[in-house]
């Protein structure tokens with residue numbers, strides 16, 4: 001599992017790091033097909049190479065204007081050959097009205113051959129604690145590996 005994020009004020013990055021920390025503790029040791037990756041900003045030049053070598057990806061970003069931030073949408077489109085057959089879990093942080101901010105990215109990734117389960121996209125208001133992260137790990141496991 002590798003994490004990819006866009007984060008303006010840090011919420012989405014924090015949420016992803018917490019999620020990965022729990023995921024790596026609970027799920028990764030039982031799977032030897034993949035290995036532990038870090039969390040990469042889409043602005044990090046190593047993000048694309050990190051995606052290439054992983055089968056499972058977690059995206060995290062803020063809902064902006066009820067949808068996916070343009071910079072992230074552009075990143076996904078510019079690298080459209082990357083998503084084929086990847087299992088992808090989506091975390092979208094938000095303030096008040098999520099719109100379909102998580103679903104919109106999910107459908108875009110599916111268009112390029114990514115596998116995002118219906119229950120694999122989560123909007124979240126609360127991104128604060130271990131319990132929250134454990135719940136997301138459970139959800140990702142159900143969504144991606146059922």
Ligand SMILES: Cc1cc2nc3c(=O)[nH]c(=O)nc-3n(C[C@H](O)[C@H](O)[C@H](O)COP(=O)(O)O)c2cc1C
Pocket residue numbers: 006007008009010011012013061062063064065066067093094095096097098099
């Ligand atoms: C330009 C902009 C547009 C936003 N639009 C929405 C929105 O439509 N709905 C919503 O619930 N929150 C919206 N927010 C709030 C962010 O989604 C929320 O604060 C998020 O957790 C920020 O994550 P970040 O710290 O990773 O940037 C918006 C924030 C910004 C800066």
